[in-house]
Amino acid sequence: MNNVLAVNAGSSSLKFQLIHMPEEEVVAKGVVERIGLTDSIFTIEAKGEKDKTVGDIPNHGIAVKKLLDALISKDVVKSFDEIHAVGHRVVHGGEYFSDSVLITDDVIAKIEETSELAPLHNPANLTGIRAFKEILPNVPMVAVFDTAFHQTMPESSYLYSLPYEYYKKYGIRKYGFHGTSHKYVTERAAEILDVPIENLRLISCHIGNGASITAVQGGKSIDTSMGFTPLAGVTMGTRSGDVDPALIPYIMEKTGKTADEVINVLNKESGMLALSGFSSDLRDIEAQADTNPRAELALNVFAERIHKYIGSYAAKMSGVDAIIFTAGVGENSPTVREKILNGLEFMGVYWDPRRNDVRGKEHLINYPHSPVKVLVIPTNEEVMIARDTIRLAQA
Numbered sequence: 001m002n003n004v005l006a007v008n009a010g011s012s013s014l015k016f017q018l019i020h021m022p023e024e025e026v027v028a029k030g031v032v033e034r035i036g037l038t039d040s041i042f043t044i045e046a047k048g049e050k051d052k053t054v055g056d057i058p059n060h061g062i063a064v065k066k067l068l069d070a071l072i073s074k075d076v077v078k079s080f081d082e083i084h085a086v087g088h089r090v091v092h093g094g095e096y097f098s099d100s101v102l103i104t105d106d107v108i109a110k111i112e113e114t115s116e117l118a119p120l121h122n123p124a125n126l127t128g129i130r131a132f133k134e135i136l137p138n139v140p141m142v143a144v145f146d147t148a149f150h151q152t153m154p155e156s157s158y159l160y161s162l163p164y165e166y167y168k169k170y171g172i173r174k175y176g177f178h179g180t181s182h183k184y185v186t187e188r189a190a191e192i193l194d195v196p197i198e199n200l201r202l203i204s205c206h207i208g209n210g211a212s213i214t215a216v217q218g219g220k221s222i223d224t225s226m227g228f229t230p231l232a233g234v235t236m237g238t239r240s241g242d243v244d245p246a247l248i249p250y251i252m253e254k255t256g257k258t259a260d261e262v263i264n265v266l267n268k269e270s271g272m273l274a275l276s277g278f279s280s281d282l283r284d285i286e287a288q289a290d291t292n293p294r295a296e297l298a299l300n301v302f303a304e305r306i307h308k309y310i311g312s313y314a315a316k317m318s319g320v321d322a323i324i325f326t327a328g329v330g331e332n333s334p335t336v337r338e339k340i341l342n343g344l345e346f347m348g349v350y351w352d353p354r355r356n357d358v359r360g361k362e363h364l365i366n367y368p369h370s371p372v373k374v375l376v377i378p379t380n381e382e383v384m385i386a387r388d389t390i391r392l393a394q395a
């Protein structure tokens, strides 16, 4: 029971690591990026070699097949029998799951039932689960939920100002997402700063294709920007983030669309894609920022929403000790970080443009005298998935 394959399906990506446990030694890792866009990128690193191929990968099912083929063709494993357990990220656990769980048919049915609350994610997560169940029918599999870390939020954070019976009867409340990532980076921040996490007020900015901001006080999530579904909060690649709910019937009336069709627009045709008018991918948008005013506008809206969440969470915790940037954009875009951080000096955030010129590695980007520290921390949802997988598969 030593080789754990951790599978992390995001809205635009599929990341994986084959990890030898309990040493947490990474045997192979890789990522399929830009799923559903043109020029998808498949990268795999194993045995000291890195291999990158570019070609269209239209959906998560094909991404899973690529990953499985590569494990054999790159000689990472001789046969799939060398994989002893598989951990899957599952985005929405709904009311059912507040911790990771061993996957059974009943668990699959519940994840399926919750799919309508996370239409860009749970179906992709299920694709992965089913593909592995078929080739490895006897291997234990574990689901690790994005919602679990946020179960510590107080009622005052997770309740909407709606009739209370909706919460009681239908489970309508804020759940929050990216929990595995927010937990990982906030624990790493405490280690890097060498301060017990119990004494820290942290704001974690997970900015990828999906994006969420979380206030973590004493190691616990106390509020987060996503909501009942991963559509809420800040502007994202294709998601609108927060909008006035009165817009939904208004758009239905004006366009003749059904409610489901309008939600589909808010999930898949909005955000950076809609603002820029040409792409959901931040790399494409940054490449045109100097020449295309719509690209610049998209970047400004994107950064401004996150900037405002940082201010509100600092107010909520009566201050902040550190701000963390993670995920595809947070780790790799000095431009977006700069736009977000500009103007936060009033609350003690002094960041250094030279230190900010960093991509994909752990780094402090504040000036040493800054009361608020600012960290770039590459997330590692996969190692967290592997830890929970071993814990539950061996129990």
Ligand SMILES: Nc1ncnc2c1ncn2[C@@H]1O[C@H](COP(=O)(O)OP(=O)(O)O)[C@@H](O)[C@H]1O
Pocket (backbone or CB within 6 Å): 010, 011, 012, 013, 207, 208, 209, 210, 237, 280, 281, 282, 283, 284, 286, 327, 328, 329, 332, 333, 359
């Ligand atoms: N080097 C880079 N510079 C700027 N943005 C980047 C870079 N690498 C990745 N990104 C952006 O990160 C986003 C994808 O983030 P990721 O966390 O992988 O997404 P998800 O897990 O939500 O599918 C895309 O918008 C992509 O353009």
Ligand SMILES: CC(=O)OP(=O)(O)O
Pocket (backbone or CB within 6 Å): 009, 010, 011, 012, 091, 121, 146, 177, 178, 208, 209, 210, 211, 230
């Ligand atoms: C919950 C969510 O939005 O995930 P991702 O960023 O991977 O799309």
Ligand SMILES: [Mg+2]
Pocket (backbone or CB within 6 Å): 009, 010, 011, 208, 327
């Ligand atoms: Mg992700």
